[in-house]
Amino acid sequence: MNQPPPSAPLQRELAFFQSKRNEWLQHYAGQYALVKDDTLVKTFTSFDEAYSAGVERFGSEPFLVKQILEQEPEQSTPALFVGALFANPL
Amino acid sequence: MFGALTPIEVHVPPQLAQSLTQAKHPVPPPQTGQSLIDTGATFTSVHEPLLVALGLQPINVIQAGTANGPVNQNVYAVRINFPALGWDVGLIEVTGSNLTGQMTPASHGQTPQPLMALVGRNLLARCCLHWEGSAGFWSISW
Numbered sequence: 251m252n253q254p255p256p257s258a259p260l261q262r263e264l265a266f267f268q269s270k271r272n273e274w275l276q277h278y279a280g281q282y283a284l285v286k287d288d289t290l291v292k293t294f295t296s297f298d299e300a301y302s303a304g305v306e307r308f309g310s311e312p313f314l315v316k317q318i319l320e321q322e323p324e325q326s327t328p329a330l331f332v333g334a335l336f337a338n339p340l
Numbered sequence: 341m342f343g344a345l346t347p348i349e350v351h352v353p354p355q356l357a358q359s360l361t362q363a364k365h366p367v368p369p370p371q372t373g374q375s376l377i378d379t380g381a382t383f384t385s386v387h388e389p390l391l392v393a394l395g396l397q398p399i400n401v402i403q404a405g406t407a408n409g410p411v412n413q414n415v416y417a418v419r420i421n422f423p424a425l426g427w428d429v430g431l432i433e434v435t436g437s438n439l440t441g442q443m444t445p446a447s448h449g450q451t452p453q454p455l456m457a458l459v460g461r462n463l464l465a466r467c468c469l470h471w472e473g474s475a476g477f478w479s480i481s482w
Binding site for chain 2: 259260264297298301302304305306309310311312313314315316322323324325326327328329330331
């Protein structure tokens, strides 16, 4: 399989995660998945543990660490995305 | 008072630094600059070119809500230290953002400096932020 372009990191891992999310929710809800290519390496109870295991196994190669949740919470940075930081005082 | 500005250091995570050292690769020095505490932000954001300069790879991609709909943002693992506060936060997830052109205000005779990070609630969850508006100061304890 071709490697994803640098502008779209972790595409393979993210697609695999999405395809397995419902299955993993049955067993690992709330845990952090360590994924490399099309493989679930292991799940962990904390982000720190998952990241440490990823670095230990893959060094500086890309790997995915993602919490297994039914619905991913949407993040927001209003000051940045509505341009408030650029606003000029009157 | 413009807001809660404080110097910040963004380091390669200790786990990765150890891995690089064992492989006899140099560990990039930390990126330093100014940060602004942003209680409206769910995630802490760091200017993405600085994260790339640290040699970091994204470890996740999340959706962020914007006025123009959701956009994907890369997530990186970093170690954050606030030298002026004496607070080494340790390992934390941050998003890579474009903070080009964001400057600290020119106040009290200080030269404006580039803003390199917005400190969001995933980091503030580890501390108690006290905003003393009437006296014009703020403090953090952890």
